[in-house]
Amino acid sequence: MIALLLILVPVTGGLITLSIKNENSVKGFSLLVAIVTLILALVGVFSNNATLLNYDASWMPDLGSRISFGLDGMSKMLALLTAVSLPIIITATYKNTYANAGKFYSLMFLCQAGMLGVFLSMDALLFYFFWELALIPAYFLCSIWGGEKRIQVTFKFFVYTFVGSLLMLVSILFIYFKTPDHSFALQSFYHAKLTATQSQWMFWLFFIALAIKMPIFPFHTWQPDTYEQAPTAVTMLLSGVMVKMGVFAVIRWLLPIFPDASQSSSSFIITLSVIGMLYASLIAIKQDDIKRLIAYSSIAHMGLMCAALFANQQVGIQGVLIQMFNHGINIIGLWIVADAIEKQLGTRKFSELGGLAQKAPTLAILFAVMCLANVALPLTNAFVGEFLMFNGLFRYNPIMAGIAGISIILAAVYTLNMIQKIFYGNTVAITENARDSSFNVNAALVILVIVVIVLGIYPQPMINLTQSNANLFITKIP
């Protein structure tokens, strides 16, 4: 029941928001809906009652597809991430004004519902539906409220992901015809009988969709542009949650359905991921724009997650499961600061900024913590996940792990460089009259910082939550 409510609440909330005219009431109501969703997600996380957590109803018996939602450890964590991020995003951007605020928040909720649907679906066709549904609101959000080049950039993003998902649809359909009972249910998919060649082909059709979403080098080109052009609130949603859909789908669908094919393609994919990590890190060093830097840094992180997934080691997968949550938290924090700076000073270029720490000390401290989490310093949340992932990668292939390790150093280089250029040194003309960040930004950041530190010191609850998932599917790998 919780699973169904988690989707229905944002959808109905979104539809109601659409009809509200007053901007302030739109924001207030949106925050309320987001918090209700968060409470639902929390109830789901702490509940063990199967009837509460699962929902199953007939949908299209002709096609062998059911409306089937379920919350297991992994979905719980991602549902929590999705549910946490929206209130934080709304709080942090509370003072931003949008033309047609009602529509904006309504689309945000529809997007959230789509992503929750992806995380909760236990039926392949339902999964595909939500996979697309999350995309459509994002397309409109970026195209209507985005930056200057929004139309072309968003369209590239849309076409890219749409191509991927259509290929995935072909793969899903093919597997459907190979399932023993002609059903789209997750368990039937796990028992589909494919020959080695078939599964190799279908693996790649499926994987391309996920690789575009994550994104993995060389399918990443849509990402920096989209993150830069999208309104920041949407960027947070895209980078914090939506890219996790790709990683999630690898764990939920791809690896268990094609254990052999993923084994045999692993070295190629890991190589691509590692190339992507280094490539993105090197480009990040040369960036002069906060948003683009964070975007490239995100590509590097996603590359590591993908590499750890295909290393097929239990620790690595455990690390990915944790890191999905932590990366979402950290990157949302970074975007909040980027947005606060841009809204106040009107620029995102390091070269035009400097000495902000003197004027905005609170923001500087909070940002520094988020940055340290981004480079996975011990005692921050990202450390645990990254350590486990490198551990898994090392067991798979020490050389790969070594090369991938360079990106940690590079991450420290570009992140610290960014802090230094923006916050330290002497003030320049633009930052001369800067004020400290407003209350709502601080509130959102403080919550995130608390999460970062608590989970950095005591990550065990998360490990427990997802342990069963990691165990379950390591047994599927021969």
Next chain:
Amino acid sequence: MNAIIFSAVWGMVMMFCSFLVSNKSMYRHIAAIGLLLLLVVNVLDSNGVSLLHIDAGDMLVYTRFGYLFNSIAIASTLIYVLLTGKDIERLGNYVAEYFVLIFFVLCGVAILSAYNNLLMLFIGIEILSIPLYILTGSDKRNLKSNEAALKYFLMGSFSTGIMLMGIALMYGGTGTFSLEVARTEAGLYKGVSFLEIIGLLLLMVSMCFKVSAAPFHFWTPDVYDGAPAVFTSFMATIVKAAGFIAFLKLCYVRMTATSTAIDWQLLFAIIIIVTLLFGNITAIFQQSVKRMLAYSSIAQAGFMLFALFSLNEYANKGLLLYAAAYSLATIGVFAVLVKMKDVTFEGFNGLAKTQPVLAAANTIFLLSLAGIPLTAGFLAKYYMLASIISTGHFIWLVVVAVLFAAISVYYYFRVIQSMYFKTGEPQTETVTQSFKIGLMALAALIIVIGVYPQLIFNWLYF
């Protein structure tokens, strides 16, 4: 049988109305009532209540499939008349005649959905086509419309000639015009004859012409562009779907019987690829939405051809669903299009600001045409893809097709971009409240079919 007789009779009634009823706006109401009655008698017929008993020999055979398609075609025409009836009135002084012709087209559709004899196929196609030639040229003072009509007529007669030639050769090869006999009483001829294959190939060419499959599609853009938009809508939807239903039957009976002699699947695979390629690539470069829709209808035909390729359970259901989904969405898009004074992409700029209802409904129609989930169009495409994948072969064809489907997103979304993300002063005809309600209802129907298709499945297949 009811539908064939009744549509012709009501056509006659409308003819008399043209001089008995002087009020111009009455015609569309009379036509709507006629269509409603037609729908009722057709549904009655499919439930075993036939009002007229006429022995057609084995020349017409009624199946549930045929009745269903008839119902879909009639219902789509009803929606079409309700939505765009007012715009038909704007075309000229002799409004009633247009409706008469539409009823005659429906008579042809009814024959095509039931034919069991090649002669009936021919008659059906002719009854369907001749009114269309006239409708295409109905905008008499418009040079483009005249040109389109002439072009359509010349090309159409040419393809009719080819069809006759094919039928004659098949008669020579099998000794019968009947579809069933040739299949069941194979003793009539020894094996597959050469003449039959040639005849079938010629028939295939002319049917490809009718459904605008490449490489016989060249008339389509000019005719669809030149004809008044209200009639393009009719031609591109109901008529085209009827062509496919006729084609499907031909494939089922004759082509499966001769599949030992010639690899029809490969032939269809090539036609599909070429159709998708031409339709999609040329649609990208269009500046006019109307012309883009003409090319996109070729691309959509490429998807419908999947049914002819795979010929299985999915293909049957899928083609019906595709016919319904595609017709509904296209009627909707054209209903919005005829309200626009400027049918280029620029003409749509900023429509979301001035006419939010039109823009929102149009978006749903376009999403359905592009095959985005939660719309009827997705399900239709889904069935088509499934029909090939279930055969287990030619997966590459499916992969190519979905890539083309992704290309189609480009030109459909350009309209959405114009409406929502660009600013401009779009000029529209007066839009009445009832038209808006009709559009919203149509959009809602498309969504309902997309979200909960079991509704329509239950009704369709019980």
